[in-house]
Amino acid sequence: MKPIPRRSNAPVFWGLFGAGGMLAALFGPVLVFMTGIAVPLGFILPSDAMSWAHMQAFAQHWAGKGLLFVVVALFMWHAMHRILHSLHDLGVHAGAALKIACYGLALLVSIVAAWVLLALGF
Amino acid sequence: MNTPDPRRPYVRPMAGWWRRNPFFVEYMVHEATALFVAAYALVLLVGLLRLAQGEAAWNGWLDALRSPVALVFHVVLLAAFVYHCWTWFRIMPKTMPPLVIRGKRVAPGVITACGVAATVVCSLVVLVVAWGATR
Amino acid sequence: MADTSDTGKRMRIEVLRYRPEQDAEPFLQGYDVPYSDDMSVLQGLQYIKDWLDGTLSFRWSCRMAICGSCGMMIDGEPRLACKTFLRDFPAGSVRVEALAHFPIERDLVIRMDDFLAKLESIKPYIIPKEARSLAQGEYLQTPAELDVYEQFSSCINCLLCYAACPQYGLNPDFVGPGIMALLHRYNADSRDGGASARMEVAGSEAGVFNCTAVGYCSEVCPKHVDPANAVNQNKTRAAGDYFLRLVTGKGGAK
Numbered sequence: 001m002k003p004i005p006r007r008s009n010a011p012v013f014w015g016l017f018g019a020g021g022m023l024a025a026l027f028g029p030v031l032v033f034m035t036g037i038a039v040p041l042g043f044i045l046p047s048d049a050m051s052w053a054h055m056q057a058f059a060q061h062w063a064g065k066g067l068l069f070v071v072v073a074l075f076m077w078h079a080m081h082r083i084l085h086s087l088h089d090l091g092v093h094a095g096a097a098l099k100i101a102c103y104g105l106a107l108l109v110s111i112v113a114a115w116v117l118l119a120l121g122f
Numbered sequence: 123m124n125t126p127d128p129r130r131p132y133v134r135p136m137a138g139w140w141r142r143n144p145f146f147v148e149y150m151v152h153e154a155t156a157l158f159v160a161a162y163a164l165v166l167l168v169g170l171l172r173l174a175q176g177e178a179a180w181n182g183w184l185d186a187l188r189s190p191v192a193l194v195f196h197v198v199l200l201a202a203f204v205y206h207c208w209t210w211f212r213i214m215p216k217t218m219p220p221l222v223i224r225g226k227r228v229a230p231g232v233i234t235a236c237g238v239a240a241t242v243v244c245s246l247v248v249l250v251v252a253w254g255a256t257r
Numbered sequence: 258m259a260d261t262s263d264t265g266k267r268m269r270i271e272v273l274r275y276r277p278e279q280d281a282e283p284f285l286q287g288y289d290v291p292y293s294d295d296m297s298v299l300q301g302l303q304y305i306k307d308w309l310d311g312t313l314s315f316r317w318s319c320r321m322a323i324c325g326s327c328g329m330m331i332d333g334e335p336r337l338a339c340k341t342f343l344r345d346f347p348a349g350s351v352r353v354e355a356l357a358h359f360p361i362e363r364d365l366v367i368r369m370d371d372f373l374a375k376l377e378s379i380k381p382y383i384i385p386k387e388a389r390s391l392a393q394g395e396y397l398q399t400p401a402e403l404d405v406y407e408q409f410s411s412c413i414n415c416l417l418c419y420a421a422c423p424q425y426g427l428n429p430d431f432v433g434p435g436i437m438a439l440l441h442r443y444n445a446d447s448r449d450g451g452a453s454a455r456m457e458v459a460g461s462e463a464g465v466f467n468c469t470a471v472g473y474c475s476e477v478c479p480k481h482v483d484p485a486n487a488v489n490q491n492k493t494r495a496a497g498d499y500f501l502r503l504v505t506g507k508g509g510a511k
């Protein structure tokens with residue numbers, strides 16, 4: 001038997017993957033339905049539900065900010081972790097560069113989201 | 123191992139493994155929902171950027187969402203998210219410690235059904251709140 | 258051997274052959290085997306060996322699904338040859354190959370050195386939580402405490418779950434489902450205190466986080482061990498241990 005390899009740092013990314021996956025399972029379908037189907041068509045929800053005034057108010061409230069950030073960031077962490085593993089499944093094995101690319105993209109999206117939300121003011 | 127093994131064990135290649143069994147094909151399909159989750163996160167991120175750029179930019183984004191291409195894309199996204207939800211809760215009984223209620227283990231099917239039911243409840247709550255807040 | 262002379266039914270059994278001293282790579286060889294409805298795939302192979310081709314190699318012992326030696330790929334699925342019946346292949350042909358993801362030693366015999374080394378590494382025995390002298394009597398356990406680990410103790414080391422696990426095929430360093438089921442069997446035993454020692458394996462880079470919850474291992478397990486559950490329960494435990502170590506500086510693995 002080979003010596004026991006190093007301790008894995010996966011718990012951090014696995015935790016984000018799991019949190020994002022749970023959020024996407026519980027709230028993903030309804031969010032996609034609202035933003036991508038119901039509001040654009042004015043179906044069930046009023047077509048001005050996502051008007052400038054509404055969304056400004058929502059994104060300036062601390063709770064709205066938090067929700068938007070959590071959804072965008074965790075969806076991305078979930079997806080990039082899964083994509084990294086799928087690449088491994090397809091024979092593209094995760095070296096440091098690939099890991100940095102995948103998790104780096106999730107981190108970048110999180111930072112941009114946080115920055116935009118802060119820039120929107122309170 | 124530097125010296126070749128005289129017993130010459132034969133290691134079979136893994137290439138194309140997931141095409142060999144329908145179970146694995148389904149696995150690859152549900153893993154691929156991640157592409158749609160990432161796409162939706164990016165759609166929302168663009169929306170946030172437009173929101174920060176002012177009213178005209180935001181209204182442009184809303185118009186873009188109304189285009190037929192965007193609508194069809196979101197129908198596809200919705201299907202992918204629903205499939206993600208179903209497969210997420212389908213595997214859940216295998217990923218959690220046994221749930222014992224009144225001395226009996228809760229059956230896997232019940233756990234999956236509770237997960238899906240939770241999604242239905244969350245969806246209705248979000249819809250009602252959004253409807254109430256924007257009516 | 259079952260009396261097969263009068264049924265008139267024949268099964269085409271395609272066997273993946275590999276004789277390392279003469280074959281560059283494995284190839285399929287077909288045999289026509291007379292069979293009756295009570296014959297298992299293992300009995301089909303035994304018929305071949307006894308009457309058609311004595312050079313065919315395969316492992317078996319109990320022929321009653323308890324020794325775990327006769328695992329093979331049967332029409333592409335990991336199955337016990339003694340628990341799979343020829344009558345269930347109505348098309349009249351069946352393909353038999355060595356268990357996937359393991360090196361082939363010869364014909365249907367795989368090399369399991371890797372599995373045995375990993376088995377040893379997880380200390381597959383009870384490490385008593387508290388030392389007791391004989392005079393103090395036995396370690397008692399309630400039925401509820403037994404229930405927590407009992408299913409994981411049913412493992413027969415047949416390796417079907419490994420042949421079902423693409424992550425093991427892609428990365429043979431991964432400890433894999435069956436070993437994790439055994440690891441969990443001891444960790445979850447109320448008398449055992451070895452969980453932190455075993456965390457060195459479970460939480461390592463060869464450990465549970467190689468699993469992507471494919472779940473096929475639990476589908477193919479002939480003993481309903483649910484190895485996927487053992488792996489995934491230990492993801493939660495390994496993650497807990499990891500973050501605890503960040504906070505306290507202690508924890509299982511280095």
Ligand code: SF4
Nearest residue numbers: 412413415416418478
């Ligand atoms: S967990 Fe099941 S499939 Fe895996 S080795 Fe044990 S008995 Fe066989």
Ligand code: FES
Nearest residue numbers: 319320325327339
């Ligand atoms: S011969 Fe023992 S399990 Fe099949």
